[in-house]
Amino acid sequence: MGVSGSGKSTVAEGISTAMGLPFAEADRFHPEANIAKMSAGIPLTDADRWPWLSDLAAWMATQAREGQSTVMACSALRRAYRDVLRSGPPEVQFVHLDGPVELIAARMSARPDHFMPASLLASQVRTLEPLGADEDGVVLDLRHDPQTLVEQAVEWLAHR
Template sequence: MTGEPPHIAPTGQECPTRHIVVMGVAGAGKTTVARHISEVTGLTFGEADEFHPEANVARMRAGIPLDDAARWPWLQALAAWMADRHRDGVSTVLACSALRRSYRDLLRQGPPSVQFVHLDGPTEVIRERMSTRAGHYMPVSLLDSQIATLEPLGPDEDGMVLDLRLPAGQLAISVADRLGPPARPGSVMTGESRPSDGLPR
């Protein structure tokens, strides 16, 4: 995990924090965009895939979609991670599928407020991304299941929908501009700039 160091208010009370979840189906580019947001704003980056127990990973490797019984403990761990960062006065940006409203509701039970960035776009673009990436356990065969599970953000949910075909750096700047976390001075990211692995996830 990377990002800003903890900051505790002199009074010992919790500091205001921001918590952003970059959501969408596998292959939408969540990890890449979330890392860019972290670099632009200084928010602490979190990768939801790293919170999955081995049993979940094994199921997905085998092309078996996760059911809610497998997802709930994972989502609870993510909500707790954000809540812990909040108590330390640390703001976060998390790459997480968050496909259903009920999943997002659970994530909102962590810190006082969570904002969502839904990376959306044509299925054929996502499928192509998934077919060319390496080193990730999510097979292309699970994409249709994820699309069927996806529930778009409701009008009462705090967030925004962005076109996943845009450059990751441009998307990160859009998030900083529209959702409020200030960009670091001198943070100018181009569409060609990428984190070290360059893989859309």
């Protein structure tokens, strides 16, 4: 979890490979209307997000019913969003990639092919609610290189 540009997809794919688990990019579950809004620099509303989050939870629940754990790259910025994700499978752990906004903004500026413009970063930072003490998760410093972050996440997940 984390704001756009924090490295969620790269780290989640690394975790998926290291642990041999199916990977899903939450952005691919967005309906075209959501993509169009974000591409135009318009932040999503909760009304835009609820069906998307429900679809993510349903995908994880389906995999869990088949005995399969999963890895997903998803912003999961607010606790209420994470609550929806937790409503699907029996367990959900969160790896929050966190770090300096300036570094994230620089990363976003360097990826011109992504639909999420850097102009929405401030909105995401304002929306972000850190993991609560009662939420199963870990916060990792995104200033580390991706391989180190993958290793830290895999080690933490292995002890769950």
